Amino acid sequence: MSDWTAADLPSFAGRTVIVTGANSGLGLVTARELARAGARTILAVRNVDKGRDAAATMPGDVEVRRLDLQDLSSVKAFADGVSGVDVLVNNAGIMAVPYALTVDGFESQIGTNHLGHFALTNLLLPRLTDRVITVSSFMHVFGYLSLSDLNWKSRPYLAWPAYGASKLANLLFTSELQRRLAAAGSPVRALAAHPGYSATNLQGHTGNRFGSRIWDAGNKFFATDADFGARQTLYAVAQDVPGNTFVGPRFSMRGPTGAHWRTPLARNSAKAAGLWTLSEQLTGVEFPL
Numbered sequence: 508m509s510d511w512t513a514a515d516l517p518s519f520a521g522r523t524v525i526v527t528g529a530n531s532g533l534g535l536v537t538a539r540e541l542a543r544a545g546a547r548t549i550l551a552v553r554n555v556d557k558g559r560d561a562a563a564t565m566p567g568d569v570e571v572r573r574l575d576l577q578d579l580s581s582v583k584a585f586a587d588g589v590s591g592v593d594v595l596v597n598n599a600g601i602m603a604v605p606y607a608l609t610v611d612g613f614e615s616q617i618g619t620n621h622l623g624h625f626a627l628t629n630l631l632l633p634r635l636t637d638r639v640i641t642v643s644s645f646m647h648v649f650g651y652l653s654l655s656d657l658n659w660k661s662r663p664y665l666a667w668p669a670y671g672a673s674k675l676a677n678l679l680f681t682s683e684l685q686r687r688l689a690a691a692g693s694p695v696r697a698l699a700a701h702p703g704y705s706a707t708n709l710q711g712h713t714g715n716r717f718g719s720r721i722w723d724a725g726n727k728f729f730a731t732d733a734d735f736g737a738r739q740t741l742y743a744v745a746q747d748v749p750g751n752t753f754v755g756p757r758f759s760m761r762g763p764t765g766a767h768w769r770t771p772l773a774r775n776s777a778k779a780a781g782l783w784t785l786s787e788q789l790t791g792v793e794f795p796l
């Protein structure tokens with residue numbers, strides 16, 4: 508474990524980084540710090556106006572491009588506009604929202620948090636040189652992934668279990684991506700990170716007034732700030748750690764940054780391979796290497 512902070516970032520001059528969901532919260536801090544370190548930083552955001560407001564607070568070479576992870580046509584259009592990238596940070600996400608469907612008919616949490624990023628990553632892989640970091644969560648411990656009902660069509664929808672499943676999917680995706688990269692002889696690394704419990708606007712969009720009040724109290728008295736949460740992602744971006752490392756705070760919510768544990772289900776290679784195959788079928792995007 509390490510007392511590493513964003514102040515320890517090396518120079519990223521001459522490198523291009525994409526951060527999804529970079530207009531607020533952890534994504535904004537992640538993008539800001541990488542821009543400060545000299546990276547050409549692309550803010551991949553659904554709301555371009557908010558993205559521009561965020562970019563105005565950042566130093567250096569910062570560009571805003573539209574990306575709606577709930578619409579695969581938007582994902583493909585974004586990827587088509589990228590000529591090369593060194594680091595992809597799959598940060599955007601939604602948490603414990605009421606049941607809804609994406610443009611392509613996916614349950615919105617698995618669609619945004621996993622399937623959109625799955626498609627984006629695979630579309631960019633032929634032009635990606637260094638690593639992919641996918642932001643998961645400690646909440647993966649409460650997740651169970653049903654490959655026969657990934658989109659909650661035959662079960663009663665439960666917002667928190669659906670969120671946990673999407674964060675479990677992030678870890679299974681990372682491990683299977685790393686396995687495929689290694690088998691293909693690619694130098695690209697797949698990593699995951701989790702922020703602990705950081706106060707961001709993510710908790711204010713659950714659609715549950717009572718739940719939002721609980722989160723407001725938790726954010727006030729227990730949570731760390733977005734800088735701490737983004738530190739875990741930045742460590743995964745910058746440090747020389749093995750592929751498939753899951754970076755997070757030592758004590759799950761707080762503590763120094765380093766490799767973190769994951770549940771046995773999150774290490775299940777058969778489940779990871781099954782999720783990958785299903786994700787290819789649902790998105791129409793395959794591993795390109």
